[in-house]
Each structure stands twice: as C-alpha cells, then as structure tokens.
Amino acid sequence: MISNRFSVFSLAICALIAVPASNAGAQSAKSYPKAQGGVITLPSGDISFADRVHRFDEGNPPSKRTAARNPESILGPTDRPKSAGTEILEATTLTLGCRGSITLEFTDNAxxxxxxxxxxxxxxxxxxxxxxxxxxxNGEAWTEIGMVSGSTASLDITGHAVKGASYRFVRLTDAKCASRTGNWPGADIDAVAAVGSAERFVFDAGVLFAFDEATLSNEALTILTRFSDLVGQRQFSRLVIEGHTDSKGSDEYNMDLSQRRADAVRAYLANTPRLAQSDMSIRAAGEREPVADNSTDAGRQKNRRVEVIVVP
Structure with a gap:
C-alpha cells in the first residue's frame, strides 16, 4: 500500500495497488513565497516539506498565545497568507519560546x-x-549545519553532511531570545522544507525476504518490477538502496544482513529494462537508523526494511 504522505510499498497487503496520482506527480517543481519577500523554487514541490513532529521542547517562557503553541501547524507546505489578522497568522506559526526546540521528520522524502x-x-x-x-x-546523532538569522533563511549542508547520505530529521533551536516578555518569545516558524529533496520508497523486508535471508521472494520480484516501471518513467540522477534491520542480533550481523539485502535489491533492479543503465549505490545501516520502537514486535517489523532513495 502506498500512502500520499509516505511512499511505502506494503507487500503484506497487496503488491499491485496503483500509485495515487497525487503521489506520482509529487516531484514537480513549484515556487513558494518567502517570508521576507521573493520566492523560492523547490525541485520536488510539496513533498519537500517536513511531515511529522518528532519532538517539541517548548521554551521558557512559552508564547502567551495558545494558537501559536501548536507544533503541528508548521507541517506541510507553507500556508502563511500574505496579509491577515493576528489570529490567522498565529494559527499557521509555531512560537518556540525562549530556547525552545522542535525536531521535524521527513517521511515521504529525504x-x-x-x-x-x-x-x-x-x-x-x-x-x-x-x-x-x-x-x-536517525534522530539520535546530530550534525550542526549553522544558524538562520537576519534575512538568511536558507542553509547549505555541504561540508557538514556525509557525502551521498540522506537525512530524515531537522532540529531547530531558538538561539537568542531577545526578550522574555511579550506574546511571541523565541523564533516563530511557519514551515521547513528540503530544497535538496529526494523521494523515499520503503519496502517491508519481511515480504521481500525470508527470515534472516537475503534471497528475494517471488512477491518481491513482482513488486520490484512494478517499482522499476514506476521510477523508470521519471527523471532522476541516481538511486541509493539502503538496508535496515531491527536491533535483534549483534551489530556486526545486522550490518552484514542489511548489506546483503540492499545488494540483492540493487542486483535485481539493475537487470530490469527501465533501470538497467541507472546509477545505483547501496548502503548498509543495520540497526542504527530505526523508524520505530525496537521494544515491540510492531516496531521491529517497521525497522526491518529496504529503502530506495530516488535522487532527482
């Protein structure tokens, strides 16, 4: 099953569900007004924006306006009107509070x-x-990429990011609370978007492979063929295939298993007609980048996966 907000191939339900039209065209470039004037173009359009609040640590003091304390208001595309009353503006903006922090996650992109x-x-x-x-x-190990301030609202991660890596989380922390009084102490955030955005497809490893194995199942071959047909119709520069496991077993074993599974997916996709000439690389993450709680069966199942990052 593939959702509009998260490109997930859930093989356990149905391997042949059509991709929603809204998701199929999600990579179209689109321009958005900047808060300080002018526009910015996002190559991947609406999927570029943050999708989920991972954590919100409200600053002290917080905003005195209840509407400006809802972290969910900053998810998805910027919806800030060009001119509106205070109540409408507050409903589309999160005030962090003095030294407050919010962690956002990209789910359908990276x-x-x-x-x-x-x-x-x-x-x-x-x-x-x-x-x-x-x-x-992974939401645990963090890399500081700089500070936005003044009229600077964009950052380049070159020199900070690992070459070829993709990132799911962004954390914003109010750096200098000029005043501890008033209705809006700390930074006021309306939206966050990845200008450099790649689409993420997530495959359930429990259906791709048998337990503790790295040989593709018959169902996997069907799904990967459909995936190849879908992605092969798009313009992209490269594919990054990542293997992930749950936390059971040793770190060494999980790294090896995740690498063998990623390599199996790469090998099959490289032999499909639409992707045969594509630039592909693999990355083994083992248990180090969970997307769910490893203490539960449901969480471990989500963590056992293969992700394909489609770089536009």
Missing part, C-alpha cells in the same frame, strides 16, 4: 546535498530570528 542551498525555513516577521539548525539520519 534531505540531500545539492548545489546551492539545501534547506529553507519560513520564519514569521520581517527578519529571521536566530535559530540553530541541526540535521540527523
């Missing part, structure tokens, strides 16, 4: 390094209030 700025932050007001920005592949 942040990658491209030429020029890679990340853009919509901040309410005439100027961008000082905010530290960090990125992470």
């Amino acid at each position: 942040l990658i390094d491209i030429e020029g700025p890679d990340l853009h932050i919509w901040e309410a007001g005439d100027d961008v209030e000082a905010t530290f920005v960090e990125i992470s592949r």
Whole structure:
C-alpha cells in the first residue's frame, strides 16, 4: 500500500495497488513565497516539506498565545497568507519560546546535498530570528549545519553532511531570545522544507525476504518490477538502496544482513529494462537508523526494511 504522505510499498497487503496520482506527480517543481519577500523554487514541490513532529521542547517562557503553541501547524507546505489578522497568522506559526526546540521528520522524502542551498525555513516577521539548525539520519546523532538569522533563511549542508547520505530529521533551536516578555518569545516558524529533496520508497523486508535471508521472494520480484516501471518513467540522477534491520542480533550481523539485502535489491533492479543503465549505490545501516520502537514486535517489523532513495 502506498500512502500520499509516505511512499511505502506494503507487500503484506497487496503488491499491485496503483500509485495515487497525487503521489506520482509529487516531484514537480513549484515556487513558494518567502517570508521576507521573493520566492523560492523547490525541485520536488510539496513533498519537500517536513511531515511529522518528532519532538517539541517548548521554551521558557512559552508564547502567551495558545494558537501559536501548536507544533503541528508548521507541517506541510507553507500556508502563511500574505496579509491577515493576528489570529490567522498565529494559527499557521509555531512560537518556540525562549530556547525552545522542535525536531521535524521527513517521511515521504529525504534531505540531500545539492548545489546551492539545501534547506529553507519560513520564519514569521520581517527578519529571521536566530535559530540553530541541526540535521540527523536517525534522530539520535546530530550534525550542526549553522544558524538562520537576519534575512538568511536558507542553509547549505555541504561540508557538514556525509557525502551521498540522506537525512530524515531537522532540529531547530531558538538561539537568542531577545526578550522574555511579550506574546511571541523565541523564533516563530511557519514551515521547513528540503530544497535538496529526494523521494523515499520503503519496502517491508519481511515480504521481500525470508527470515534472516537475503534471497528475494517471488512477491518481491513482482513488486520490484512494478517499482522499476514506476521510477523508470521519471527523471532522476541516481538511486541509493539502503538496508535496515531491527536491533535483534549483534551489530556486526545486522550490518552484514542489511548489506546483503540492499545488494540483492540493487542486483535485481539493475537487470530490469527501465533501470538497467541507472546509477545505483547501496548502503548498509543495520540497526542504527530505526523508524520505530525496537521494544515491540510492531516496531521491529517497521525497522526491518529496504529503502530506495530516488535522487532527482
């Protein structure tokens, strides 16, 4: 099953469900107004924006306006009107509070390094209030990429990001609370988007492979053929195939298993007619980048996966 918000091939339900039209055209470039004037073009359009709040640590003091304390309001495309009353503006903006922090996750896409700025932050007001920005592949190990402030709302992750890596998490932390009074202490965030954005497809390893094996199942061959037909119709530069496991077993064993599974997917896709000439690489992550809680069966099942990052 493939959802509009998260490109997931869930083989356990049905291998032949058609891709929704809204998702199939999700990579179309689109321009959006910047908070400080002008526009910015996102090559992947609406899927470029953050999709989920991973964590919100509200600052002290927080905003005195209840509407400006909802972290969910900054998810998805920027919806800030050009001119509106205070109540409408507050409903589309999150005030972090003094030294507050929010961690956002990209689910249907991933942040990658491209030429020029890679990340853009919509901040309410005439100027961008000082905010530290960090990125992470797993939500645990963080890399600081700089600070947005003044009129600078875009950052380039070159020199900070691991070459060829994709990142799922962004953390914003209010860096300098100029005043501890008033209705909106700390940075005021409207939206966050990956300018350098790649589409993510996630495959359930439990259906791709037998338990502890790296040989593709018959169902996997059907799904990967459909995937090849879908992606082969798009314009992209390369594919990155990542293997992931749950936390059971040793780290060494899980790294080896994840690599063999990623290699099996790459080998099959490289022999399909539409992707035979494509640039592909593999990456083994083992148990190091979970997307769910490894203490539960349901969480471990989600963590056993193969991701294909389609770099536009």
